[in-house]
Amino acid sequence: METLLRMEHITKRFGPVYANRDINLDIRAGEVHTLLGENGAGKSTLMNVLFGLYQPTEGQIFLRDKAVRIAAPDQAVALGIGMVHQHFMLVEAMTVFENIILGDKNTKGIFIKKAVRKEEIMALSARYGLEVELDKSVTDLSVGAQQRVEILKALYKGADLLVLDEPSAALTDIEVEGLFDIIHKLKSEGKSIIFISHKMREVMRISDRITILRAGETVCTLDIDKTNAGELANLMIGRELTPSQYKKVVSTQDSVVALEAVDFDKDSKHNGLNGVTLNVKRGEILGIAGVDGNGQSQLAQLVTGVLSPQKGTLSLKGSKIAQFTPHGFILENVAHIPEDRNKMGLIGNMSVQDNIVLKETESPQFSKGKGLFLKKKAMQTYAAQMQEKYDIRCASIAQESRNLSGGNQQKIILARELEGNPDLLVAVHPTRGLDIGAARFVHDTMVEARDKGCGVLLISADFDEVLEMSDRIIVLFEGQIMGEYAGTNPPIADISLAMAGKGEAE
Numbered sequence: 001m002e003t004l005l006r007m008e009h010i011t012k013r014f015g016p017v018y019a020n021r022d023i024n025l026d027i028r029a030g031e032v033h034t035l036l037g038e039n040g041a042g043k044s045t046l047m048n049v050l051f052g053l054y055q056p057t058e059g060q061i062f063l064r065d066k067a068v069r070i071a072a073p074d075q076a077v078a079l080g081i082g083m084v085h086q087h088f089m090l091v092e093a094m095t096v097f098e099n100i101i102l103g104d105k106n107t108k109g110i111f112i113k114k115a116v117r118k119e120e121i122m123a124l125s126a127r128y129g130l131e132v133e134l135d136k137s138v139t140d141l142s143v144g145a146q147q148r149v150e151i152l153k154a155l156y157k158g159a160d161l162l163v164l165d166e167p168s169a170a171l172t173d174i175e176v177e178g179l180f181d182i183i184h185k186l187k188s189e190g191k192s193i194i195f196i197s198h199k200m201r202e203v204m205r206i207s208d209r210i211t212i213l214r215a216g217e218t219v220c221t222l223d224i225d226k227t228n229a230g231e232l233a234n235l236m237i238g239r240e241l242t243p244s245q246y247k248k249v250v251s252t253q254d255s256v257v258a259l260e261a262v263d264f265d266k267d268s269k270h271n272g273l274n275g276v277t278l279n280v281k282r283g284e285i286l287g288i289a290g291v292d293g294n295g296q297s298q299l300a301q302l303v304t305g306v307l308s309p310q311k312g313t314l315s316l317k318g319s320k321i322a323q324f325t326p327h328g329f330i331l332e333n334v335a336h337i338p339e340d341r342n343k344m345g346l347i348g349n350m351s352v353q354d355n356i357v358l359k360e361t362e363s364p365q366f367s368k369g370k371g372l373f374l375k376k377k378a379m380q381t382y383a384a385q386m387q388e389k390y391d392i393r394c395a396s397i398a399q400e401s402r403n404l405s406g407g408n409q410q411k412i413i414l415a416r417e418l419e420g421n422p423d424l425l426v427a428v429h430p431t432r433g434l435d436i437g438a439a440r441f442v443h444d445t446m447v448e449a450r451d452k453g454c455g456v457l458l459i460s461a462d463f464d465e466v467l468e469m470s471d472r473i474i475v476l477f478e479g480q481i482m483g484e485y486a487g488t489n490p491p492i493a494d495i496s497l498a499m500a501g502k503g504e505a506e
Contacts, residue, residue: 002029003065004161004192005050010059012045017395019045021216023059027161032183032193034203036236037213038435040393040405043196044086046213047163051083052076074103082154086166086406086433087342088146090138097121097134100153124155128185129178142293144175151182162186163194166433168202173291173461180206200229200436212236237437246447248471248488251284254318256424256455257303257334262312264298266479273298274479276312280424280455285446287470287487290499292461295479297339300428300459304336305329317423330359335422337413337430339459341406345413348402352394353383355401355412359420386415391441407438414445425449428459443469463499467492477501 005027012020020042027033035043048054050061052070061068063079070076076083090099101117118134125132130152138146147167154162164183168176183193183206197203203210204224212219212235219235258279265272270293280286288296301307302314308324315321316332338344346355357379360366366382367374383397390411394404401412410430417425427446431439446469450456460466466473470487475498482498485491 001031003027004029004063006062006065007046007050008060008062010046010049010061011057012042012049012054013057015395018216020049020056023213023216023218025211025218025221027192027194028209029160029192030187030190031208032187032195032206034195034197034207034210035213036197036203036210036232038237038407038437040215040408041213041236041435042216043213044165044405045216047083047165047194047196050076051081051163077154077157077159080158080160081163082151082157082159082161083163084147084150084154084165084167088150090146090149092137092139095135095137096132096141096149099138099149100134100156121152121156125152128152128155128182130155130182142175144171144178147171147175147179148182155186159191161192161194163196165196167195168197168199176202200233203232204229214238233436236435246443246469249284249450251281251471253282253284253453255279255315256282256317257457258315259302259309260313260315262302262309262314264302264307264310266310268479270294270478271298272479273302273309276476276479276481278474278481280457282423282453282455283450284471285450285456285458285469285487287466287473288457288459288476289463289466289473289495290461290476294476296428296459296461296476298479299476300336300339300426300457303329303424303457304334304426333420333423335417335420335425337410337417337425337427339428339432341409341413342402346401346409349400351398352387352392352401352404352412353379353397356383356386356397356416359416386419390415390445406433407435407441410434410438410442414442418445418449421452422449422454425454425456426459427456429461430458431460431462431465463496475499 003026007023007025010020010023011018023046037043045054049056050070052072052075061070068079070079091102097118100121121134130148132145132148132152167179171179186193195206207224209221209223210232211221212232214236259276262273262276266274273295276299288299290296298307302309305324305326305328313320342348357366361374366379380397387394387397392411392415393408401409425446430442434442446456458466458469467490472487473485473490473495475482475495477499478501482501485495
C-alpha cells in the first residue's frame with residue numbers, strides 16, 4: 001500500500017518543555033490510522049505541526065515521498081491536508097455555504113458564482129453522505145451538523161488526508177454512527193484518515209493501524225487485528241489498568257436536592273422538562289441516562305441555579321428555593337462540573353492558579369476586605385498544593401489554563417469545585433474528551449466525594465459511564481422520566497428501551 005505521509009524524527013519544544021520528542025509516523029493511502037494516548041501525550045501538538053500551526057524544532061515531513069515544509073495552514077490545505085479540530089473553527093455569524101467557501105481559491109474576487117459553488121458542494125455532500133443545509137446559520141446547527149460542515153469544507157478544498165481530532169467527543173451515539181459511515185466512504189475512495197480518540201470501542205472498531213504516544217514520544221504502531229483493547233490501554237498509560245470495581249451503595253440519608261413535578265419549556269422535546277420528580281440523597285451517585293438532547297442540559301441548569309422552573313418546586317437541603325441564581329446555589333454549597341469546560345468551566349486566559357481560587361477570592365483565606373486586597377502568596381501556596389494533589393500537569397501554576405490538555409483542564413475544575421466539600425456535585429459529561437487515565441481520576445474523585453457524604457448528580461451521554469458509576473439510575477427521554485433503576489446489577493435491556501422512549505413514563 002502506498003505511503004501518503006511520513007513524519008520523521010519530529011521534535012517540538014516549547015522552551016525547555018518537550019511536547020513531542022523524536023516522533024516517527026507514517027500514514028498509508030486509504031487507511032484509518034488512530035493516534036492514541038493520554039491527555040498531554042502530544043497528539044494534538046503533532047497534528048498542529050502537520051497542519052502548519054506549529055513549526056517543528058527538529059525533523060522532516062514527507063508527502064508522497066517529497067520533503068515539504070508546511071509553514072501555515074493554507075499551505076497544508078494546498079497540499080491536500082484537512083483538519084477538523086475538536087473545537088470547531090467555524091464562523092458562527094456566517095451561513096454553512098459561506099463557511100465552506102471561505103478562503104477557497106475558486107471564490108476569490110468580488111464576484112462569486114454562488115449557484116455553481118452550491119452545486120459543487122451539494123454534489124460532494126451527496127457523494128459522502130454529508131447532509132447539510134447550505135443557507136442555514138452555523139449558530140442554528142447541532143454539534144453533529146457543525147462537524148459535517150467542517151468535514152465537507154476540508155473535502156471541498158481538496159483534502160486527501162483528513163485529521164479528525166476527537167471527532168466523537170460531543171456527538172450522540174446516532175451521530176457517531178453517521179460519522180463512521182462517512183469515514184468508511186472516504187476510506188473506500190482512497191482518502192486517508194488520522195483519527196484521534198480516547199474511546200477504546202471506537203478505536204477498535206474504526207482503525208486499521210494504531211500509533212500510541214506517551215509523554216510526547218512514540219511507543220509503538222500496531223495493526224488492529226494483532227492487538228486488543230486491554231493491551232492498548234496498558235501501552236497508552238504505561239501501566240496495567242485494573243478493572244473498575246466501584247462499590248454501589250443504597251443511601252438512607254436525607255435528600256440534598258429534590259425536584260417535584262418540575263416543568264421547563266415542556267413542549268420542547270429536546271430542550272425541556274415535563275413533570276420531572278426526582279431527588280439526590282447525600283452519599284449517593286444518581287445517574288441520568290439518555291441520548292444527549294433530551295432535557296439533560298436543562299436539568300443541570302435548574303439544579304445549579306442558571307434556570308428557574310416554570311412549574312413545580314426545587315428544594316435544597318429541605319428548603320424550597322424561591323430565587324434561582326448561580327451565585328445563590330454556590331452559597332448553598334452546590335458544586336458544578338459543566339458540560340463545556342472551555343465555555344462554562346474555565347476562563348481560558350486566566351492562569352491555573354486564578355482558576356483554582358476563582359470562587360474563593362472574597363474569602364478571608366485569600367483576601368482582605370472581601371476581595372479588595374488579594375493575598376497573592378496564600379493563593380500561590382494553595383494553588384501549588386492543589387496542583388500536586390490533583391496531578392495537574394502544567395509548566396507552572398502561572399500558565400494560562402487554555403494551553404493545557406482537556407484532562408488537566410478538568411482537574412483544575414475538580415480542584416476548585418470539590419475542595420470545599422460540597423453538599424451537591426452536579427457533574428455533566430465529566431469525562432467527555434478525556435483519556436482513560438484522566439477519566440479514572442475523575443471517577444475516583446467523584447466516588448471519594450460521595451463517600452464523604454456529598455450527593456452526586458451524574459449526567460452523561462456515555463451509557464457505560466452511567467452504568468459503572470451510578471448507585472441509582474433515572475432515564476430521561478424527551479424531557480420526561482421513563483424509569484428508575486438500581487445501580488447494582490442494572491437491567492441494561494430495560495434501560496436501553498427506556499432511553500429509546502419505549503418505557504412507561506412516570
